[in-house]
Amino acid sequence: GDSVTQMEGPVTLSEEAFLTINCTYTATGYPSLFWYVQYPGEGLQLLLKATKADDKGSNKGFEATYRKETTSFHLEKGSVQVSDSAVYFCALSDASGGSYIPTFGRGTSLIVHP
Amino acid sequence: EAEVAQSPRYKITEKSQAVAFWCDPISGHATLYWYRQILGQGPELLVQFQDESVVDDSQLPKDRFSAERLKGVDSTLKIQPAELGDSAMYLCASSLAEDYGYTFGSGTRLTVV
Numbered sequence: 001g002d003s004v005t006q007m008e009g010p011v012t013l014s015e016e017a018f019l020t021i022n023c024t025y026t027a028t029g030y031p032s033l034f035w036y037v038q039y040p041g042e043g044l045q046l047l048l049k050a051t052k053a054d055d056k057g058s059n060k061g062f063e064a065t066y067r068k069e070t071t072s073f074h075l076e077k078g079s080v081q082v083s084d085s086a087v088y089f090c091a092l093s094d095a096s097g098g099s100y101i102p103t104f105g106r107g108t109s110l111i112v113h114p
Numbered sequence: 115e116a117e118v119a120q121s122p123r124y125k126i127t128e129k130s131q132a133v134a135f136w137c138d139p140i141s142g143h144a145t146l147y148w149y150r151q152i153l154g155q156g157p158e159l160l161v162q163f164q165d166e167s168v169v170d171d172s173q174l175p176k177d178r179f180s181a182e183r184l185k186g187v188d189s190t191l192k193i194q195p196a197e198l199g200d201s202a203m204y205l206c207a208s209s210l211a212e213d214y215g216y217t218f219g220s221g222t223r224l225t226v227v
Contacts, residue, residue, distance in 0.1 A: 004156075032215075034215050034216075036218075041223075042220055042221070043118075043120075043205050043207075043218035043219050043220045043221045044157065044205065044207075044216075044218040045218065046215040046216065046217065049215050089156055089157070093215075101159070101162070101170060102147065102159060102162075102216065103159075104156035104157050105156050106154075106155055106156045107154075107155070107156050
């Protein structure tokens with residue numbers, strides 16, 4: 001079945017540092033890929049998405065490129081802020097089998113220090 | 115900005131009791147999902163609706179969990195009887211179309227004591 005693998009957290013950075021959170025996936029079809037962010041005690045918020053190979057999703061300084069050849073969708077940000085501290089989830093939605101079944105990774109916690 | 119409404123926000127219940135959660139998706143979103151998120155883990159899909167029909171409930175523990183979306187709008191997830199292991203965040207999400215991504219509600223934090 002489909003699966004999403006994220007790097008283990010927590011990722012701890014100083015403010016203005018460069019961020020990379022790795023995500024790789026396994027899917028039988030041609031999935032759409034997403035990054036969600038979850039702040040403490042809240043639901044998940046869609047951060048960015050990409051629906052086909054080589055697409056780049058971007059939002060709020062975050063970006064990720066759909067790499068079909070490496071089955072990856074790594075999240076990057078050039079300069080993190082304390083307010084970026086949250087848990088980040090990589091996810092895919094795959095239409096194989098006739099219906100879209102969403103699959104989430106386990107999440108990567110990001111802690112940004114001033 | 116349109117939101118997915120969930121209630122209650124928090125629920126504490128004793129084991130063996132019944133508990134229910136409610137979700138009102140964004141207007142016009144035909145697809146509705148219920149997820150369970152255990153602390154420190156990613157969301158796990160429990161059930162997916164397309165309008166009033168169940169698309170996938172393969173991960174729903176049907177001996178104690180039930181879900182309905184009678185008119186294809188709001189939805190209720192029920193647990194009866196609740197067990198200690200059911201303590202988790204229950205998230206509802208809706209989607210206009212799968213490629214758009216999902217809009218999540220704030221969730222219901224369930225604690226079974």
